[in-house]
Amino acid sequence: MEPLFNISVITDNFTYFMIGRFPHGPLGGVGLTLYLAVVSCILSFFGGMILGLLSVSRFPAVRYPALAFINLVRGMPLLMVIFWMYFLLPALFGKIPENNTVILALSLFTSAYMSRIIVAGIDGIPKGQTEAATSTGLKSWQVMYYIILPQALRNMIPSFVNQFVSLIKDTSLAFIVGVSELTHVATQINNRTMAFPTEIFAFIAIIYFILCFAFTSLSRWLEKRLSWAKAI
Amino acid sequence: MLNYTFDWSIITSGQYFDWLLAGLITTLKLSTISIILAFLLGLLIAVMRMAHSKPVRWFALAYLEFFRNTPLLVQIFFWYFGSYKILPAFINDWLNKTGFEFAAAAIALTIYTSAFIAEDIRSGVLSIPKEQMEAARSAGFSYLRSMQYIILPQAVRITIPPLVNQFLNLAKNSSLAMTIGVMEMTYQARQVESYTFKGFEAFTAATVVYLVLSIVITALVNLYNEKVLNVHKAT
Numbered sequence: 203m204e205p206l207f208n209i210s211v212i213t214d215n216f217t218y219f220m221i222g223r224f225p226h227g228p229l230g231g232v233g234l235t236l237y238l239a240v241v242s243c244i245l246s247f248f249g250g251m252i253l254g255l256l257s258v259s260r261f262p263a264v265r266y267p268a269l270a271f272i273n274l275v276r277g278m279p280l281l282m283v284i285f286w287m288y289f290l291l292p293a294l295f296g297k298i299p300e301n302n303t304v305i306l307a308l309s310l311f312t313s314a315y316m317s318r319i320i321v322a323g324i325d326g327i328p329k330g331q332t333e334a335a336t337s338t339g340l341k342s343w344q345v346m347y348y349i350i351l352p353q354a355l356r357n358m359i360p361s362f363v364n365q366f367v368s369l370i371k372d373t374s375l376a377f378i379v380g381v382s383e384l385t386h387v388a389t390q391i392n393n394r395t396m397a398f399p400t401e402i403f404a405f406i407a408i409i410y411f412i413l414c415f416a417f418t419s420l421s422r423w424l425e426k427r428l429s430w431a432k433a434i
Numbered sequence: 435m436l437n438y439t440f441d442w443s444i445i446t447s448g449q450y451f452d453w454l455l456a457g458l459i460t461t462l463k464l465s466t467i468s469i470i471l472a473f474l475l476g477l478l479i480a481v482m483r484m485a486h487s488k489p490v491r492w493f494a495l496a497y498l499e500f501f502r503n504t505p506l507l508v509q510i511f512f513w514y515f516g517s518y519k520i521l522p523a524f525i526n527d528w529l530n531k532t533g534f535e536f537a538a539a540a541i542a543l544t545i546y547t548s549a550f551i552a553e554d555i556r557s558g559v560l561s562i563p564k565e566q567m568e569a570a571r572s573a574g575f576s577y578l579r580s581m582q583y584i585i586l587p588q589a590v591r592i593t594i595p596p597l598v599n600q601f602l603n604l605a606k607n608s609s610l611a612m613t614i615g616v617m618e619m620t621y622q623a624r625q626v627e628s629y630t631f632k633g634f635e636a637f638t639a640a641t642v643v644y645l646v647l648s649i650v651i652t653a654l655v656n657l658y659n660e661k662v663l664n665v666h667k668a669t
Contacts, residue, residue, distance in 0.1 A: 207519075277648035278641055279606035281620055286641075289633045293438075367503070374505035378613060385507055392515060399515035407504045407512060414503035 211398040212405050215391050219406070222382055230382040232409060238305060238376060238383060239369045245309035246369075247362070250316020255346070258321055268317075275314035280372055283311045288379050304376040312369055319361040323354035357428065363421035367414045374410070384409065441632060445639045450626045454639055457622030464536065464618060465605040468543040472604070473597065475544060476551030481581060483556055494552070501549040507610050509546055514538040514614045539611035547604050554596040558589035592663070595655045602651045606644065619643060 212219070222230015229237060256268035275283065287307040291298050327350050335345040374385040382390070388406045392399050444450050482494035501509070517538065518526050529537045562585055570580035612621035623640035627633040 274645065277645040279609035279620065279644060281609040281612070282623075282637065282641055282644065285620070285624065286637055289627070289637065371503075371505040374507040375610070377507065385505070385511070388508075389511070400512075400517070400519040403508060403512035403516045407508050410504045410508060411500055415499060418499075418503060 207401055208398055209401055209405075211391065211395050211401055218391070219384065219387055219409070222387060228382070231384050231387045232413075234301075234381070235370065235373050235383040236413075238301070238308065238373045238381070239366065242305050242308035242312060242373075243362075243366050243369050245305065246312035246316050246365075249309055249313030250320055253313055253317035254320030254324070257317060258324060260342075272314045272317055275311060276318075278311075280307070280311050280375055281378065283307045284375055284379060300376075300379050300381045304373075304379060304381050308369060308372060308376075311372070312365060315368075316362075316365060319358055319365065320354070323358040323361075324350055326357055327354050360421040360425040360428065363417055363424065367417045367421070370413055370417070371410065438634070440635065442635055444630055444632055445626065445635050450630065450636075453622045453626060454619070454636075454643075457617060457619040457640075458643055460536075460616065461605060461608055461618040464540060464543065464608045464611060464616065465601060468540050468547060468608070469597075469601045469604050471540070471544040472547035472551055472600070475548035476555055477586070479548060479552035480555035480559065481578075481586075483552060484559065486577065498549045498552060501546055502553075506542065506546050506607055507613065510539060510542040510610055510614060513542045517541075535611070535614050535616045538614060539608070539616050543604060543608060543611075546607070547600055550603075551597065551600055554593050554600065555586075555589060558593035558596075559585055561592060562588050595659055595663075598651060598655050598658075602648055605647055 219231050221233040222228060224230065224233060228234075253268055253272055256264055257272060259265045259268070284304065284307040287303050287310070288300075291303055291306065324346075331349055331353070332345055335349040336342070340348065373383055376383050377386040377389065380386065384406055388402050392402050395402075445454060479494050479497055482490050483498065485491055485494075514535070521529075566584055566588070567580055570584040571577070575583065608616075608618055609620040611618055612624065615621075617625075619640050623636045626636035626639075630636070
């Protein structure tokens, strides 16, 4: 009798799961998953910073459009954002590689969530700091840039790491537009071999778990360390 | 883009309107079934997470960490493609008869969401003063009965706003069910796009539906917070 589970499908395709056809072809698998997550994380940090600062602006004409945009994106499923990008970007700018479409969609989507983290971080700094800085003669952008943000950003680090974990999970949706990250690689191998879906999907679930859990633990450790530093 | 002519009539009436409406109904059906099951499962996991027995606590913790740290899409694929090997034969038969796509999506959404709900309930329980538990225990209630009659009814009241937000997340997450062929909102929008090439209109329709859903639900949560819990809205 054959064994219930057959892990040879995993061991045979292990390199393909990890890096796709790299270095003889495009990067795929876990490598591409991490690449998408890291690039989108960096872009959405800046996107979130811009949106966050706009949404706490003193001028209603700046604040309300920014808030409307943030809530628009937060009200949509990520899949919808990916479809919009997949459909709009080529219409506006001509042909764009799928990887970039997905990076832009992920960055836009995550920027909206990042902006909330940044606003919460800014709100978390006591008002006295702003007042003290203003009374020394700093302009309001200087107060933000030199006094508030450096302190706020440090407190936000755990939330950023959590957002990065969400991004790793969200990259799996790149599968839908044919980007060969880990989930796409798994469906490919599943379609080719036919007989081992349980093994394949359990295996990639474990891979994602290891990646995400490592960063979740890092974020918890940072949170403890930061609260300890604050208590001193 | 410049040569594009808008034609909103295709989505406001006729066949394509019917498709989108059917999609919305499927989305709501899938989300409602899953949120009810996820609440019950989440309640169970939350109680296990706070139990005295160490193995039970560890099991609940492993469950939470595993399902919160894996992508929902992978979980959907796992249940859709891979569950036949680990489920008993009679369940597989029943699932195949009742429409396996919908069931697989509901199972995945339920389990994924239950992990988040369990943490919401746990923080609700932790916000109840521990004297309540001590008083209940000294009045002769067992641990489970104190939970059932004293702690959980209070905790659930506080947990309702995060629960409603989980419903909203669930409605958005249910869009992933399209990947296994459940004909929900996003699936239908995509379908209308491929039949008519009117992607702009189709995606706008779906986006507006999701937005209205989230605005209505957020407004309800704020109302509940103000009227019932007497707290000012957070954002």
